[in-house]
Structures are given as C-alpha cells and as structure tokens.
Amino acid sequence: MTDAAPPQAFRIETAGRASRIAAVCACVILLVLVALPAVAGRNLIQDLIFLFYMLALAQCWNLLAGHAGLISVGQQAFVGFGGYLLFALTLRAGIDPLLAIPIAGLASAIVAVPTALIVFRLRGAYFAIGTWVVAEVFRLSFAQVKGLGGGTGTSLPPQATSGVFGIEGVKTLFEVRTPAARDIITYWAALVLLAATLAVIYALLRSRRGLALGAIRDHEAAAAGLGVDIYRVKLAVYVASAAMTGMIGALIYLQKARISPDAAFSVLDWTAYVIFIVVIGGIGTMEGPVVGVLVFHLLQRYLADFGAWYLILLGTLGIVVMLFAPRGIWGLIAERYDVTLFPIRRRLVIEGGGDEASRTKAVRD
C-alpha cells in the first residue's frame, strides 16, 4: 500500500504568544504613562519627555535605514525645520503650540517631496552625505531669517506657551503651577507623538507597503521584477518619516523654548545619537530602539560629565556593535529566546498531516 504524501497545510503567522502578551502589556503601560503625572515629580516627567522624543526619532530613522535602506545622516533637517516652524507659528502667527505641531508635520512632509526628488538621485552611501548637505542648506538658510533671530536664534517667552490649550485644566486637576503644568502638557503631547509614531510604523510594516519594503531590502531587483514600484515606496517612507520627524522636532523645541540654527540642525544631537540608539538596540526591529534608548539614557546619565571621553566611548561602542553584533542587543536576545514583541516578520508555518505532531518551521528573514 502506498499512500500519497499527506497534504501539507501551511499558513502565514505574524503574532506569536509573546507578542500577544506584549500587546496587552503595551496597553497597560500606555495607561500607566498617561496617568503618571498625577504621582510623578517634575524631573521624572522631563526625563520621560526626553526618552519619548529620542525613541520616536530613533523609530523614524530605523524605518528609513533599517527597513527602506535609506541611510540618512540628515534627519536633523526636519527636526530643525519642525522646531523653527513651531517658533514661527506661535511667535509670529499666534497659533496655539499644540496646533502648531501637526502643522509643522504637514509642512515637513511638503518640504520633503522636493528634497527627496533631489537626494534620491544619489545612491547608497552617497545618499547619506547628500542628506547631510541638505540639512546644512536648511541650517544656513534659517540662519539668514532675521525674524527668527538669524544666526544666534531666539527664545519662546513663557507667556507664549502659558496659554497653551488645556493648561488651566491641568493646573486645577494636579494643583501645580504654570511651568509644571506646561511640562505635563508637553509630556502628554510627547506620549501621543510616540504612540502615534509606533502605531504608524507598525501599521505600515504590517501592510502591503511593509511587505514591499521587506522585498526591496532583501533584493531590490527581484522586488522590482515582482512589480514593486521601488521609487514610490521609498518616497512614501521618506515623506512619512519626515512628517513624523518634523512633528517631533516641533515638540522638542516647544520643550526647550530656545532655538538656534546650530542646535536645531545639530548632526550630533539629532542624528548621531539617534543612529547610536538604533545600532546598539538593534537595527531593523521595532524593539531594538526601545532597548537602545534605555542604554543611551543610562550612559548619558552616568557618563555625560566626561564630555569628550563620553562621545569617544559612544563612537567606539557603536563600532564594536556594528562589527561583532550587527543586529544589536535586541538581535542577540531575539536570537537566543526566539521572541518578538512587535511582530513585523511573517513566518511560514507548515503543518504536517497524519499522526505526527504538527511540525512548524519558521521562515526567517
């Protein structure tokens, strides 16, 4: 008797058990973070604002470099642009700062389109330096705008932000003074931006576009052959990332309340640190930057006083990780324990028939 081979059933799986638990945990953490200002002191709130915006920036850079292969060294262009736009809108047009943040995002997206048309003419590594030149053009141009302080920059006077939407409610709700209330509003705005950034990137990577991105990353020519419009997908990612980065930039300078071209378009603050966070944590995953930002925060907290030595250490650490553990800390964890919290990879699960226990085989990317 010869039986035909049992028909093989297979399905595509994304979420695993760990990731379902993680989704529940994420909701709980989000609720805790929303309610946190009720108990937390001002220092913790300010630390968290910093963590939130660095993590959001890291996710945006990771989307570009880790998923779309667009290695940019010029994201500070959009941080600074968003920041300056917030100052222009609140100081010159009297618009509520919270409303200015989405406007800054929209404007960044609009500016990103012609920028992309120029820098996309450069391939690979040259794209990286091209984006840096564009950021320098932004910096030098904003240094010429006398209405926003020219080369020395300008400040956001407290009265410009003391009437921010919702501040009276926060003052009575938490019984705090205006500066603390302003921090709480900024904190919530940062939390919303971070959650939105994570949600947008996660949705994007789980969508058809995300599949196209994975295909491009794995083999550009083959992806093109299968009908992926590479240019359009990359353009969409670049513009989306610019919009988010612009909003984060606006938020950063709402918090700092002082802007100057050299700080707003700083390659160290808004790109080098961000790259470090992504590389240390693990590029190409959504969990990596979360790990990276925590490591970065600890290093900065305990070593930043060493100045130049601190930066030398960061550079060395980045190089060592890139050479010996290119998938970062999260890559090591995920490999050892086979966990994923943000399931953006698709796994092929093959189920054998007959008496045998179903065999599963994960297809790795």
Add this chain to the structure above:
Amino acid sequence: MTGLLDALIQGVLLGGLYALFAAGLSLIFGVMRLVNLAHGDLIVLAAFVILVVAEKLGLDPFAAALVALPVLFAAGFALQYVLLNRTLGRDLLPPLLVTFGLSIIIQNGLLQLFSADSQRLRSGAIETASIALGGGIAIGVVPLLTLLGAVLVIVILNLIFYRTPLGRAFRATSDDLDVAQLMGIDIRRVFATAMGVAFTVIAIAALYLGLRANFDPTSGPARLLYAFEAVIIGGLGSFWGTLAGGIVLGLAQTIGARIDPEWQILSGHLAFLAVLVLRPRGLFPRAQD
C-alpha cells in the same frame, strides 16, 4: 570688472584645495566602493599631526609634512587592514556607520588633546607672499601652490593608476572584485595600500588646509561635505573631473561670498544641488555608478 575677475581667480585657486580634499575620497571610493564619513576629520587629524611634528622638531610645515607622510601612510594602511576591511561587503550600513563612529572618535579625541582652539600652520614669509598680476589683482603664493599641488597629486595618481602594477590591481578590484581575487590579487593588501595612498593625499590636503586657513577639531565634517560635493559635481570615476568639480565649488563659494559674505558656504551647497538636479551624473562623468 576687476572685482569679478579677481573673484574668478580666487575661486579657481580655492577649487585647488577642494580638489585635494576630494582626491582622497574619490580614490577610496573608486578602488573599494567605500564612502568614508570620517574623511574630513582625517584631514583635520593629519593637520594636527603636521602641526605637532613642526612644533616638536622645529620644522617648517612643508618639511614636517614630508616627515609625517610615511607615518600617515602606515596609519592608513593599518586602519584599512585592521578595521575597515571587516566592514566591506554587500551591506552598505557597516562601512557607513563605522566611519561615522570613527568621525566622532577623531573629533572628540582631538578636542581632548588640543582643546577647541583654532590652530594654523605657520610658515613665515610665504604665508603672506603674493604675486601682483597688475590691475589691482594679486594672487597669494600659498593658494597658487595649493592649486599646483592638486594638479601634481592628480598627475601622480593617474600615473599610479594607469602605469604601475599597483594601479592595475586597483583598477582590477574596482572592476570586478571576484575575478581580481581569482587572478591572485590579495584584496586586503590592495585595499590597505589604497587607503595608505589616500592618507598621503589627505596629508597633502591637510598641509594646504593648515597653511591657508584656521582649523579646529570640529572643522572635519564641513571638509567632508566640500570633498563630496567636488566629487559629485565633477562626476564619479575621474580625477580630472574631481579637479573640475573642486573648481566649480570654489567659484560658487567665492562668487557667493562677493554678494554677501554670509552666503559663501550656502552658495556652494546650492551649486551642488543645482548640478544634481540638472546633471545628476556630474559635469564630467566617466564611471557607470
């Protein structure tokens, strides 16, 4: 009219310096497809090395550069052999991020050793010497030497590339890495030698940078951008194209500075973006990618 003519002459001379910055970058990319984000910082590092040699040995900067050359060649060879060779492969990210990390290490290392003060290479009378061309136009001796230095460097690089066995190995690895290895070329040594040669060019660029202008530990990234712009404006794959690119950039900056001193750097960047829009493969393209 005299003003415009003067701007043109000064722009061309400035272009010589940018061509020197660019020649090393172009060489490294040509041989091993490596885009070195630390290139500008390496130029500044070399300028500090020349400065230290000149001060410790009491030498003139030109003599000090001559002493520093073999040291820098060896440093370049070692850097490539020990570190950068590990990053080369199909993936773009490792070489970019490792050289970016290197850039931060060099900047802060220099900051730690030499403080943020501006430095300059002192060379006595030659620094301020100039040749009068009549009509109120004079050209400085150092800028003229810079341009001549750039031309000489490019002539020598072309001789190395097209007249020597080493150049044949450079071109072979550049054309097809796998076949070059099959022909018995040890690419690790070839790449390391290429970086050594690039460091020699970097040292010459550093000498003229230090003679012409002030430099400090943070001047590197701007030099990288000028070098990169000169390479792209000129078109990949030709050293003479790189010289032309450097001159176009120098002219754009000098003319921009005549309109408003604050526009010098900005107009150079804008000229670069304009070339990218109008002639994406550069003004004198040669290579295919």
